[in-house]
Amino acid sequence: MPGPKDLDPSSSPRALLGAELRHAREKAGLSQGELGGRLFVSGSYIGQLEAGTRRMQPEYARLLDEVLGVDFFLRNCRAAAKSEYPEHFAEAAEAEARATAIREYAPLLIPGLLQTPGYARAVFRAYRPTAPEEEIDKLVAARIERAHLLHGPTELLLWAVIDEAALRRVTGGPGIMAEALRHIVGITEAHQAIVQVLPFSAGAHAAMEGAMKLMDFEAAPPLVFFEGVGTGRLEDAPSVVRLQRLTYEHLVASALSPQNSLALLTEMAQDYAHEEHP
Structure with a gap:
């Protein structure tokens, strides 16, 4: 089965990143709180990443790849981090x-x-x-x-x-x-x-x-x-x-x-x- 594709920066990278996180978390059988515990963050923080209201930082992207057994989040979080604001x-x-x-x-x-x-x-x-x-x-x-x-x-x-x-x-x-x-x-x-x-x-x-x-x-x-x-x-x-x-x-x-x-x-x-x- 092919792995997840890289995000397209011209779309909504943060929303796609959040959707992929939810999919990977549910596939791993983890609740938001359980996944947050492994990253030493709150379950609500994981929820905000999945909803696209929080930016995924590289250090958390690396941990998500490790915990969920994928090679996706660190590669793609930089596309979601592009912004026109300070x-x-x-x-x-x-x-x-x-x-x-x-x-x-x-x-x-x-x-x-x-x-x-x-x-x-x-x-x-x-x-x-x-x-x-x-x-x-x-x-x-x-x-x-x-x-x-x-x-x-x-x-x-x-x-x-x-x-x-x-x-x-x-x-x-x-x-x-x-x-x-x-x-x-x-x-x-x-x-x-x-x-x-x-x-x-x-x-x-x-x-x-x-x-x-x-x-x-x-x-x-x-x-x-x-x-x-x-x-x-x-x-x-x-x-x-x-x-x-x-x-x-x-x-x-x-x-x-x-x-x-x-x-x-x-x-x-x-x-x-x-x-x-x-």
Whole structure:
């Protein structure tokens, strides 16, 4: 019987890799938990690999080949690892594309799915002050492409809590900020996202230590993504996910209502537009 074929990078390598993993695991008579135990990872991690929500790392691909008695995963995991996103964010972006619900707290900048090209360009130029313009163009294009999730055929719940600090920081100039806030207003009024503003008046709150992104999936356990300067990590431990979900609920309770948030965003957009054209 012929062995499994190499993955075609032009298709969906991660989905095919996950399907092959499920087939090989079931053929070996192992549950997700049993296979995870042999790799010293959780059963939910194996489930996420099979669902295509997690990227298969080479060290795990090698162990899977050994445990399952195949010569497939290490050869093909590199095809599934190709991404247009920065390395620290690539796995989260690909998981995001498969999510059914995303709940995000953004303390310092407008969430990527809600950014305009002008705002994204200002952010990336600040990150990479000496990068060639072509590199910035690619990063901006990839970020704006992500926003197509809001207009796709599947219903995605995007619920963002944005700190007032992110809205007050003039990124790219008043004109760019006016456009960025009007864009959020438009998305909110089109019922493509729920947006709440966490005002300065809320004082101390449950997520003062940083940003978070919770992602739920139809056929895989939830994930939470933590991001820092040039780094990021996905967590699937149930205790971590539960804590971050509770934290997010506290933020929602402390934030302005969606209606009052919309009013504030509209007012701030007008103020920025006035600064641009006094």
